Every structure is written in C-alpha cells, then in structure tokens.
Amino acid sequence: MNIDDYILHHIDAEGEYLHELWRDTQLRLSYGQMASGHLQGRLLKMLVQMIRPRKVLEIGTFSGYSALSMAEGLEEGAELHTFEIYDEQEDFIRKWFDGSQYAHLLHLHIGDALQLVPQMDVTWDLAFIDADKRQYVEYYQMILPHMRKGGFIIADNTLWYGHVLEEQPRESDLQTRGVQAFNDWVAQDPRVEKVILPLRDGLTLIRVKD
Secondary structure, three states, rough: OOOOHHHHHHOOOHHHHHHHHHHHHHHHOHHHOOHHHHHHHHHHHHHHHHHHOOOOEEOOOOOHHHHHHHHHHHHOOOOEEEEEEOOOOOHHHHHHHHHOOOOHHHHEOOOHHHHHHHHHHHOOEEEOOOHHHHHHHHHHHHHHHEEEEEEEEEEEOOOOHHHHOOOOOOOHHHHHHHHHHHHHHHHHHOOOOEEEEEEOOOOEEEOOOO
C-alpha cells in the first residue's frame, strides 16, 4: 500500500454515485485524470460545509465530479452555478447531474465564463477555478469584484505537476506560464489572504479580506 492508498482508506468514502461517475469519466472522456477524484472531492465537500455558502461559482465543470462533491456540502436553498466551455460534454454532464439527488441545487451553463459570469450580477460566497490554466489570471480578475467580503476562491492545479519551478518554461508551454502568472499575481494581491496546499498538483485557498 502506498501513501495515496493509505489516505483513501482513512478518509470518508466518496459514495457509490460519485464512484460510478469517476469510472464513467475514465471510460468515456479524454483526460479522465482531470476529474477531482476521491480525496479532493471529500476536501471540497468539507470546505463547503465549513464556509456554508449560498452562492457557489465553478469555472470548469469537466465531468461534474467536483460540482457534485461540493453540492453534497450545500445547505438547502443554496445554489451552485458551474460553467463548461466545451459543449460536446453537455450531454454527459447533464445525465449525471439529473440523476443526482442534488440536481435541484445545480445549474449548468455552457459557454465562456469570462463572458457569461459578469452578466449574472451575482455576489458569490465561494468560487472554484479549474479551467484553462492560460486564463487563470483573467478568471481571478473577473471573479474578485463579485465576491463577498470574507468569501473564498479555490484554485486547482496551482503547482502544475511541479512545472511552476521552471524558471524559463518553453515558450509554447502556455499552461505553465499561466499558472505561474496566477500564483505571482495572487501572492502580491493585498486584498486577499492565501495558502497553497500540496494536494495532488496544488490547491490554492484564497480568502477575500473583510
């Protein structure tokens, strides 16, 4: 047993529905490893239970695993709005959302979050960024003015498999450059508190100051 297996054997189970979603993601979608998975899913649920948000924004739905994990922690009357830019994934996502007991809490939007979110005029309590790494700074700049004071932004993949340590990433490696730019931007932003967790390939927790 390795350390990852040990951890999974000593935390809450992900539940049968999420496990089936994980398996279906690996079978039917390209880059199935992008789904949050058991450990991160349980962390997202617990963070939602701690923060107790009424309005949750997710940028980057992929297969819906992270959205359903967060939905487990939501209180009745709360809402989670998730944005996926690739419309070819809509049927897959809607099937799993509609079959879930949390379907009434979930709102799927297909399109570019950078264009759609500002049109909603919503104040968010919690935002989860897990989409195109090249646009992380743009997502952050777009979200922050719409966050409530004391709200939280969570950004995934912020260590990018260790590539953030590269002083001179290849010019074509726009993903690494995007994550590095995001980390540098947030680190110097006096409006927020921040901490990076070395979970999977990095998870940054950002709190908007009161």
